[in-house]
Amino acid sequence: xxxxxxxxxxxxxxxxxxxxxxxxxxxxxxxxxxxxxxxxxxxxxxxxxxxxxxxxxxxxxxxxxxxxxxxxxxxxxxxxxxxxxxxxxxxxxxxxxxxxxxxxxxxxxxxxxxxxxxxxxxxxxxxxxxxxxxxxxxxxxxxxxxxxxxxxxxxxxxxxxxxxxxxxxxxxxxxxxxxxxxxxxxxxxxxxxxxxxxxxxxxxxxxxxxxxxxxxxxxxxxxxxxxxxxxxxxxxxxxxxxxxxxxxxxxxxxxxxxxxxxxxxxxxxxxxxxxxxxxxxxxxxxxxxxx
Amino acid sequence: xxxxxxxxxxxxxxxxxxxxxxxxxxxxxxxxxxxxxxxxxxxxxxxxxxxxxxxxxxxxxxxxxxxxxxxxxxxxxxxxxxxxxxxxxxxxxxxxxxxxxxxxxxxxxxxxxxxxxxxxxxxxxxxxxxxxxxxxxxxxxxxxxxxxxxxxxxxxxxxxxxxxxxxxxxxxxxxxxxxxxxxxxxxxxxxxxxxxxxxxxxxxxxxxxxxxxxxxxxxxxxxxxxxxxxxxxxxxxxxxxxxxxxxxxxxxxxxxxxxxxxxxxxxxxxxxxxxxxxxxxxxxxxxxxxx
Numbered sequence: 001x002x003x004x005x006x007x008x009x010x011x012x013x014x015x016x017x018x019x020x021x022x023x024x025x026x027x028x029x030x031x032x033x034x035x036x037x038x039x040x041x042x043x044x045x046x047x048x049x050x051x052x053x054x055x056x057x058x059x060x061x062x063x064x065x066x067x068x069x070x071x072x073x074x075x076x077x078x079x080x081x082x083x084x085x086x087x088x089x090x091x092x093x094x095x096x097x098x099x100x101x102x103x104x105x106x107x108x109x110x111x112x113x114x115x116x117x118x119x120x121x122x123x124x125x126x127x128x129x130x131x132x133x134x135x136x137x138x139x140x141x142x143x144x145x146x147x148x149x150x151x152x153x154x155x156x157x158x159x160x161x162x163x164x165x166x167x168x169x170x171x172x173x174x175x176x177x178x179x180x181x182x183x184x185x186x187x188x189x190x191x192x193x194x195x196x197x198x199x200x201x202x203x204x205x206x207x208x209x210x211x212x213x214x215x216x217x218x219x220x221x222x223x224x225x226x227x228x229x230x231x232x233x234x235x236x237x238x239x240x241x242x243x244x245x246x247x248x249x250x251x252x253x254x255x256x257x258x259x260x261x262x263x264x265x266x267x268x269x270x271x272x273x274x275x276x277x278x279x280x281x282x283x284x285x286x287x288x289x290x291x
Numbered sequence: 292x293x294x295x296x297x298x299x300x301x302x303x304x305x306x307x308x309x310x311x312x313x314x315x316x317x318x319x320x321x322x323x324x325x326x327x328x329x330x331x332x333x334x335x336x337x338x339x340x341x342x343x344x345x346x347x348x349x350x351x352x353x354x355x356x357x358x359x360x361x362x363x364x365x366x367x368x369x370x371x372x373x374x375x376x377x378x379x380x381x382x383x384x385x386x387x388x389x390x391x392x393x394x395x396x397x398x399x400x401x402x403x404x405x406x407x408x409x410x411x412x413x414x415x416x417x418x419x420x421x422x423x424x425x426x427x428x429x430x431x432x433x434x435x436x437x438x439x440x441x442x443x444x445x446x447x448x449x450x451x452x453x454x455x456x457x458x459x460x461x462x463x464x465x466x467x468x469x470x471x472x473x474x475x476x477x478x479x480x481x482x483x484x485x486x487x488x489x490x491x492x493x494x495x496x497x498x499x500x501x502x503x504x505x506x507x508x509x510x511x512x513x514x515x516x517x518x519x520x521x522x523x524x525x526x527x528x529x530x531x532x533x534x535x536x537x538x539x540x541x542x543x544x545x546x547x548x549x550x551x552x553x554x555x556x557x558x559x560x561x562x563x564x565x566x567x568x569x570x571x572x573x574x575x576x577x578x579x580x581x582x
Contacts, residue, residue, distance in 0.1 A: 106424070127418030130466075131458050133397070157487040165469050167422050174465070175421075178456050178481045187486040190469050195478040196448040197495075204488075 002151070002263050004230075006143070006270040009150050010277040014058045017284055021060035032287035033062040034118065034279075035084055035093035037077070039103075040070030045096045048276075052094075055276045061283060064090070074103045078111050085113040092118035092136075092286035094279070115291045118282035121168075130175050134290045136282050141172040143274025144209065144230055146281070148183040153207075153228055153263060160186040161201050163218070163251065164211035169232055173209055210251035220256040229257060229264045232271050293442070293554050295521075297434070297561040300441050301568040305349045308575055312351035323578035324353040325409065325570075326375055326384035328368070330394075331361030336387045339567075343385075346567045352574060355381070365394045369402050376404040383409035383577035385570070406582045409573035412459075421466050425581045427573050432463040434565025435500065435521055437572070439474040444498075444519055444554060451477040452492050454509070454542065455502035460523055464500055501542035511547040520548060520555045523562050539563075 025031060034056055038049045049065065056063035066080065077095070084093045093116055099105050109117075114124040120138035128135035137145070148155060160177045164170035170190060178188040186207065191198040193212075202208055202222040210218050211232035223229060233251030250267030258264050265271050316322060325347055329340045340356065347354035357371065368386070375384045384407055390396050400408075405415040411429035419426035428436070439446060451468045455461035461481060469479040477498065482489045484503075493499055493513040501509050502523035514520060524542030541558030549555050556562050 123418030123422060123424065124414050125418065126421050127414030127416065130417050130421060130462055131414060133414065157485045159488055165471070171421055171466070171469070174469075174481075175462070178462070178465075178483070180456075185485050187480065187482050187488060187492065189478065189480040190465075191478050192469070192471075194448045194476050197450055197478060201478065 001261050004263055004265045007273045010273040013277050017059040031062050032283050033091050034283045035064040035090045037066045037095045039068045049096050055280055059280050070100045081111045092116045092283045094119045118286050139275040139278040140169050142278035155183045156185040158186045158206035160207040161189045161205035162209045163191050165190050165192045169211040212251050215249040216253040218252040223257050223260050225260050226262045229261050231265050231267050292552050295556045298564045301564040304568050308350040322353050323574050324382050325574045326355040326381045328357045328386045330359045340387050346571055350571050361391045372402045383407045383574045385410045409577050430566040430569040431460050433569035446474045447476040449477045449497035451498040452480045452496035453500045454482050456481050456483045460502040503542050506540040507544040509543040514548050514551050516551050517553045520552050522556050522558050
């Protein structure tokens, strides 16, 4: 059994990006530039954005943080997005979600030029991914595909069960895993809360990607010997013994499932660290003008 | 066993649309208007477009056929598309595929305003469908969903196996069948040429949607008693006993599979007649300004 070390892979990728940026600079090319719009002062969002800015430093990117108070109007945001769309120096940008309730998130997402949409949330990018055209893939699925690639995990023709059908993980994960490409080319099954045969599907799976958001949902008797298990869950389960008051818990009961696996991602330290790294990969791609 | 009569359902829907159009006209509203661009004189394309124009008449739509010789430039087509995008009288339009080789089909598809893209091929519509936003679904998947609905076929929680992962049938079919909606809400598995466990997946399926393009691929021993079988295949198999010289053959060995099914679509007369009907439904939707 091998533990997939997302933390160290993420560090490695950021170093590779930094080397690529240094090479570009030495050739007189432009430094990649990521901008982030942050509205309000939500603790989680502040942390995420701060970590993204830090990752930009490691990668050698220019970063711009644009802050608004939570009473900003949708119109003001749309205007700023329009400016960023037109600003040739900005290669990609994100609007940190969630937004205050008076702002329609879908309007904001769709206002972003898909060629700068490094979060990969714009319907054009979702559609282009499905069709197999150059696109930006959102952070979590992008990170998982990178882990499968870096660990040389065989996927072609394998039975891959995706648990969960969310727009940001389950559905894009299924799309990527069924594409005629490596990693991918798998026989993909998507299970969800209404699936009658979920346990049986899991038992027959060569690869399980758990993204239900239900702590410890996948147990040992649901996993076949030698399976690959990717755990996307990150639920905060109360834990009085910890200083934070909670324990970050995956969708997989790690202790009992891990011994049966050929590969497994831990929580934390598996898929999680790859998400910001994916954003960095997308920003480098945006700066390479693939469209 | 019940045979799903696509031909009669398609006729019924066209009559329903005609009634709706008549009601709109009597309220002083605009008559829906579909335009079609046809390039060259390919026999198949000529027939398809002629049938679409005929269907428009049945539905009470205005139709405009725009013809170009096969030496038309991409630029000329793009300019005409731009005009159609801006023409308020045209609710939806299609460019009949395939196009001559010197024209990039993807450029043409992406030039169409997605709000008029009644073929549902634009990446924005593909992405919007995946996310669950209002959109145009392409003809074949749209028609199959309508058949499932009209025959009250239970899909929620059922195991649905889609054979084939094409952009125009397999992938959108999978997306629709897994959405949290009825019909849909199924546990969906997509199998393809590289799937190692295809036969086993089919044997466990409550619903099989066969879109491989391999005549008579699905045999009786691959189908469970009581399954629902939807056959998307339409391969022309040489047949000297017929005037046409060929027999339109589905992906399912109908004679041996049908007795085991609860519902099955025949070829011809099943999914086929629904495709033009889907285009009519989309045109009515375009004229209703859902976006």
